[in-house]
Structure formats: structure tokens, C-alpha cells
Amino acid sequence: MSKRYRLTRDGERDLVVTGDLIGEASSHSVQGPAQNRWIEVRIYQAASGSYVVEVEGRTQYLRETDRHAATVCPGAEGVLAALEDGTGHGEGMSATAVEALSEAAADDPALAALECEEV
Numbered sequence: 001m002s003k004r005y006r007l008t009r010d011g012e013r014d015l016v017v018t019g020d021l022i023g024e025a026s027s028h029s030v031q032g033p034a035q036n037r038w039i040e041v042r043i044y045q046a047a048s049g050s051y052v053v054e055v056e057g058r059t060q061y062l063r064e065t066d067r068h069a070a071t072v073c074p075g076a077e078g079v080l081a082a083l084e085d086g087t088g089h090g091e092g093m094s095a096t097a098v099e100a101l102s103e104a105a106a107d108d109p110a111l112a113a114l115e116c117e118e119v
Contacts, residue, residue: 002047007054008068015070019046023104023111027096028058036060041100043079045108050074053082076110 007015022045028038037059044052050072057067071082083097093101105111 005044007052007070009070010068015052015072017044017046017052017070019044019048019052022108023100023102025096025099025103027094037064039094039096041083041094041096043100043104043111045104046072051076051079053079055082076108076114079104079111080114 002019003021005017005019005021007017009015021042023043024041026038026040028035028040037057040054040056040058042054044054046052051074052070052072054068054070056069059066071078073079073082079101083093083101101111101115105115
């Protein structure tokens, strides 16, 4: 059942997604509740067929603010690119991004095909 999600984006208009949240992960759960900075990654399947990758950089420090980004991806390949570029990990995907992709791929054949690189 589709829901309506309103995603905050720094420096851009908010993005409204009508669809399903198909994968999510947080490094806060890995690093523990005493962690002061972490990322949260969510992958949505829009009713239009597009995907949306949301990445939030969270902080508990008083003089810092959370960072918000959301990328619209017309296809599964775009999800992979957004996860590789958008988690602040540098080259490749962070463990949090891999976890979110794995959850999303469980019920999505297009994402499942990208979960592993074949040669």
C-alpha cells in the first residue's frame, strides 16, 4: 500500500514521494546509541516506477545541523550510483548503503540484479 513521504533536501525544495519504503539502514544501530554522528539511508519505490534514495547525515552536536539529500533515480542503476556517491563514504558504498540496498533488493528483482557484480 503506497504512502506519501515528504523528504527534506538541503538547498532544494522538499521532495514528495508517493510509493513504498523498500529499504532502510542506519549506522547508528551499528555504532551504538552513544554515537554522536551517523547516517541513515532509505530507498523508496515511487508509484511512477522511479526510485528515490534518501541520505541523512545525523548529528547530536549542539553547533551542527543534520544534512539531508534525496536523489530521484529513473532506474535501478541510478540507485546504485546514488548510493555510491551520496553516503559521504568516499569511493564505493558504505556498509549502511549496502545494508539498505540488500533490504530493498529482497523484493525487487531489478535491484537484486545489481546487488552483486558478476564477471
